[in-house]
Amino acid sequence: MKRRNFIRISALGTLITGSGLSASCMGKIADSNLEDITDIAVVGGTPAGIMAAIAAARMGSKVILTEYHSHLGGMTTSGLGKSDIENKEAIAGLFKEFTEKVLQYYIDKYGENSNNIKLCKEGYYYEPSVAELVFNQMIAAEKNIKLLFNYQLEEAELESGKITKLGFKDRKTGENKFLKAEAFVDATYEGDVFALAGAAYRLGREGKEEFNEAHAGHIFFDFNEKAFLEGGSGKEDSRLPAYTYRLCMTDDPENSYVLTDPPHGYDRSNYVAYFKDLEEGRLSAPKVFKEGHGYYADHFDTMVRVFSFTEIPNRKYDVNINPRPLGFPFVGENYVYPESDWASRERIFQRHRELTLGLIYFVQNDPEIPEEQRNLAKKYHLPKDEFTDNEHFPWQLYIREARRLKGKYTLTENDVTLNGDAQRTTVFEDTIITGEFPIDSFPVSKVPSKDNKVLEGYIGMYEISPYQIPYRILVPEKVLGLIVPVAASTTHVAYSTVRMEPLWMGIGQVAGIAAHLSRKLQVEIKDVPVLQLQDILIKNHQILTYFKDIDRADKAFDAVQFWGTKGFFNSYLARTKEKLSYQDYNLWLSILRNMPNMPKDLSAGKPSKSVETVSISTIKKLTQALNKSGDLNLNADSWLYNKREKESEVLRGEACLAMYQLYQNTSLT
Structure with missing residues (x-):
């Protein structure tokens, strides 16, 4: 029997066998007849996993998508009924397609002028059941996707450092089943695939000094004043932000599932600390009111404020559990979750479910709570028409952070914030999407600040600038055949902004396209040509570079999207309709010259220092210099906004477009 480098890893990360074993030693994976073979296997039916599967399928790859639960959609279909996005112009692609389908659903069902259309906010707000319906329809429309529910990941097989096969247990039948693929996408919240494959990862918080991050490590942070509080050491630890369930609730009595009895495991002592929060004002109004952030005036200074409500269609609410009171009981319940086996994880699911149902019961029924507040709380209940196979309770625990891959690059707080005099965050040549959500971490420990303002580790909605995400954070340091769109390579602080479902949908789209390119071009995922990937993403309406002053x-x-990843712009203003200065032209020309396959001696159209702006004729000379063979179809009409005399001044957008066409025709052909 021919020997080969082989590793099989099982039980969520336990090494079973080492390298150098023969094929006959491969155990049950090799011997099983219950095996599916596909082009690309996507593990995790999260929104990122769904979009990865769709993107790869539309490119022509056969895809198998597996999910641990019996539902698709992760948090987006499990209570998180509003899209966590502050700037709708920053994220497009398949996420935008999802919101458009949500909007169309409400239009078709209720009419364009209905109240539900207003409440769905152009498709960005939705009921969990509607989000699931839309995802299911999007998947069903793709003939290249096979969907497998109730698949519990158990083991991984590697050959020469590359994943070749994954082993699962069918949670319904108990059978062992296996997937063989050319490329794998780890779209789990927990990073289970890369952990099983032996990839390096981070768990917990980096210390402040490791990456020189201001908000790293042990921290007390005033979310109102956006200021550091006394007592934070900045030291690293293995702790995680708290997990919760995100609820969907209704104020429609006809659709209400009422908790008439204490839930299993109910313990009033878990919640009595909230009385101190109420007494000392931590359940009062926020300092700054922002629409859609879960604030209702009649809830202020009542026990109902332990929740945050955001209205969605059909008399329902996206209900978060407010992390700002010191009585918040969920901290620490998740510390062991990421590296636990499935039985232990199920117990953690149950514990969080009991704590959540107990909190609802407490605010509605505890006799120490004033009656008027209890009556206010009793307006809201679980909806009968949501989560109908799970006693109207969400099925997905909100895994805010678990393992994080150690990839080819680690995204840090310094990459997502403005530093010094910079007018733009870090520019990456291998950018694949824009992120924009504030840094937002739930509490990490139950220790309060000395002034009792906040629990340790909570960083609430710390606003940042739109930032670029490089392809390298999706690629493991060593493990081949795998791309990771969810538990990507970031620090804890950076993950607190990356971990949003709209952004994950976009990154999932990237992962699916990259996995397809890997197999089509027969290159490793780490070696996928980024310029080709970016070209496809731009054509699929992905936002690579955010600007304040340009629309589609x-x-x-x-062209501006592309050159924004290469250093053409030092701010969030593209200024496409302004005249191009010679200073910027020189910069742009030097960047163009250094692009792959471009002539390094490119100097045609070099400007005269005596004139401050560039003419159309200068750009024409540049295109002619690269068109000596006459093969390029680059007439001025293709890049000018409007016809003008050749000595007219060229506009920045026109020059951008001309150079983009030059690059595409010269480099990609």
Whole structure:
């Protein structure tokens, strides 16, 4: 029997056998007849996993998508009924397609002028059942996708450092089943695939000094004043932000599932600390009111404020559990979760479910709570028409952070914030999407600050600037054949902004396209040509570079997106309709010259220092210099906003577009 480098890993990360074993030693994976073979296997029916599967399938790859639960959609279909996105212009692609389908559902069902259309916020707010319906329809429309529910990941097989096969247990039948694929996508919240494959990962918080991050490590942070509080050491630890369930509730009596009895495991002592929060004002109004952030005036200074409500269609609410009171009981319940086996994870699911149902019961029924507050709480209940196979309770625990991959690059707080005099966050040549949500971490420990303002580790909605995400954070340091769109390579602080479902949908789209390119071009995922990947993403309406002053109607939009990853712009203003200065032209020309396959001696159209702006004729000379063979179809009409005399001044957007066409025709052909 021919020997080969082989590793099989099982039980969520336990090494079973080492390298150098023969094929006959491969155990049950090799011997099983219950094996599916596909082009790309996506593990995790999260929104990122769904979009990865769709993107790869539309490119022509056969895809198998597996999910541990019996439902698709992760948090988006399990209570998180509003899209965590502050700037709708920053994320597009398949996420935008999802919101458009949500909007169309409400239009078709209720009419364009209905109240539900207003409440769905252009498709960005939705009922869990509607989000699941839309996801199911999007998956069903793709003939190249096979969907497998109730698949519990158990083991991984590697050959020469590359994943070749994954082993699962069918949670319904108990059978062992296996997937063989050319490329794998780890779209789990927990990073289970890369952990099983032996990839390096981070768990917990980095210390402040490791990456020089201001908000790293042990921290007390005033979410109102956006200021550090006394007592934070900045030291690293293995702790995680608290997990909770995100609830869907209704104020419609006809659709209410009422908790008439204490839930299993109910213990009033878990919640009595909230009385101190109420007494000392921590359940009062926020300092700054923002629409859609779960604030209702009649809840302020009542026990109902332990929840945060955001209205969604059909008399329902996306209900978060307010992490700001010191009585918040969920901290620490999840510390062992990421590296636990499935039986232990199920117990953690149950514990969080009991704590959550207990909190609802407490605010509605505890005799120490004033009657008027109890009556206010009794307006809201679990909806009968949601989660109908789970006693109307969400099925997905909100895994805010678990393992994080150690990839080819680690995204840090310094990459997502403005530093010094910079007018733009870090520019990455291998950018694949824009992120924009504030840094937002739930409490990490139950220790309060000395002034009793906040629990340790809570960083609430610390606003940052839109930032670029490099492809390298999706690629493991060593394990081959795998891409990771969810538990990606970031620090704890950076993950607190990356961990949003709209962004994950976009990154999932990237992962699916990259996995397809890997197998089509027969290259490793780490070696997928980023320029080709970016070209496909731009054509699929992904936002690579955020600007404040340009929209998709601008003729140069795609070109500006691309050059924004290469250093053309030092701020969030593209200024496409302004005249191009010679200073910027020189910079742009030097960047163009250094692109792959471009002539290094490119100097045609070099400007005269005596003139401050560039003419159309200068750009024409540049295109002619690269068109000596006459093969390029680059007439001025294709890149000018409007016809003008050749000595007219060229606009920035026009020059951007001309150079983009030059690059595409010269480099990608």
